[in-house]
Amino acid sequence: MSNRDNFSQPTKDIIAKRAGGLCCFPGCGSITVSASDESDISSSSTGMACHISSASPGKNAKRYDSTLTPDERMHPNNGIWMCYKHGKLIDTDEVRFETSTLKYWKELGENISRLMHEKGVDYTTALKIVPKQLAENNLKIENLQNENQIIGEALFDSCIHLTWGEKLANSIRDFLIEHSRNSIIHGKGGSVEIKIDYNKITILDNGNEFHPKEFASIEGSGGKMAYSYLTDLFKKDIIITTQRIGDKNRTVISKLNQPEEIFDITDCSIELSISEFKWGIQDYEIHESCQELFVVLPKYFTASDFPRNGVVNKLENEKRPITFIGENLSDMVIGMIKDKYPKSELIII
Numbered sequence: 001m002s003n004r005d006n007f008s009q010p011t012k013d014i015i016a017k018r019a020g021g022l023c024c025f026p027g028c029g030s031i032t033v034s035a036s037d038e039s040d041i042s043s044s045s046t047g048m049a050c051h052i053s054s055a056s057p058g059k060n061a062k063r064y065d066s067t068l069t070p071d072e073r074m075h076p077n078n079g080i081w082m083c084y085k086h087g088k089l090i091d092t093d094e095v096r097f098e099t100s101t102l103k104y105w106k107e108l109g110e111n112i113s114r115l116m117h118e119k120g121v122d123y124t125t126a127l128k129i130v131p132k133q134l135a136e137n138n139l140k141i142e143n144l145q146n147e148n149q150i151i152g153e154a155l156f157d158s159c160i161h162l163t164w165g166e167k168l169a170n171s172i173r174d175f176l177i178e179h180s181r182n183s184i185i186h187g188k189g190g191s192v193e194i195k196i197d198y199n200k201i202t203i204l205d206n207g208n209e210f211h212p213k214e215f216a217s218i219e220g221s222g223g224k225m226a227y228s229y230l231t232d233l234f235k236k237d238i239i240i241t242t243q244r245i246g247d248k249n250r251t252v253i254s255k256l257n258q259p260e261e262i263f264d265i266t267d268c269s270i271e272l273s274i275s276e277f278k279w280g281i282q283d284y285e286i287h288e289s290c291q292e293l294f295v296v297l298p299k300y301f302t303a304s305d306f307p308r309n310g311v312v313n314k315l316e317n318e319k320r321p322i323t324f325i326g327e328n329l330s331d332m333v334i335g336m337i338k339d340k341y342p343k344s345e346l347i348i349i
């Protein structure tokens, strides 16, 4: 008798149906079932239910988790639906395709097929409306040998190209590679850690104090090119913030789903109520290591909520660059912010 905790046929059917019969590999979405010429009642399938955690231990077992019971290992929760090509791929690389990565791909694939089913949209449209989250991943670069591949694969596996958009994803990849090289070669740091969370990418390096803005003074460098491209083209979409924390530089790249998420990304941030905005904020405390200030604007404010001339406002004397973050702002309000604070940046969510 086999000691493999294989999926039963009903379980395979559940896994396939929950994915709408579409491959869950990010960006594939191939249809895996259709009518067959063999007979009037036959169908052909090019899909497979892959184990997220392997069905049995052993040399070739991928992602085997001894803490699972056989029932848990055979449960639909432990399966992801893939086309043959991608099923074979994930079964050959346990190091790259971790359990947490595959669990996220399954969730993303099921969400996409549900949107296609419920809203009658195609795969590409479903991608645009699916929650914009990333699959978590952590990597550490300690020497410069294959940083392109390590960073490139980690970003792909996070599905950033699908949820944040391909052009932005490619631009972030360029920046991460250049930043890592710069930290190890010029910053004299021993390592660079890159942490991918659901809404942000954090780069930590233990080299000399460095802010990516300094790339601008390194004429002709790859770092300057990549940083300028990323910040010029996508400054309305993403937030990049850098702080020296202890003996490390910490840079965070984030695409906010809600303005308030900025507080999770950097403590160089404050929130204004309508009255604070209108009558002027007298005081706020941010850490002296902050090189910039992020200000979450109040919700639903309009023209007469803008400060009158002569209102004492600490924001107007702020030396650090200010980035305002607002939600559902009208063109009128956007124009008034630009007039009032001409040097500021504005991110609209």
Ligand SMILES: [Zn+2]
Pocket: 023, 024, 025, 028, 029, 030, 082, 083, 084, 085, 086
């Ligand atoms: Zn596929």
